[in-house]
Amino acid sequence: MNTIEIYELLKKNTNAVISFQEEEGPTESIYVRSDFILEVMQFLFDHNDLKFEVLMSQTAFHETE
Numbered sequence: 001m002n003t004i005e006i007y008e009l010l011k012k013n014t015n016a017v018i019s020f021q022e023e024e025g026p027t028e029s030i031y032v033r034s035d036f037i038l039e040v041m042q043f044l045f046d047h048n049d050l051k052f053e054v055l056m057s058q059t060a061f062h063e064t065e
């Protein structure tokens with residue numbers, strides 16, 4: 001399953017505020033608002049077609065006004 005398919009599954013099956021970025025860096029990325037990280041991680045772990053067991057990369061930034 002590719003990144004955009006995972007993004008579509010998340011949109012369809014969670015209440016998470018997420019976005020998909022294709023040209024932001026060297027790889028496609030799914031951005032998750034911080035208060036939805038646990039919900040998204042649980043979905044990725046529990047979904048029968050995904051079964052994510054290890055989080056390989058998580059980065060964060062804080063925007064100030």
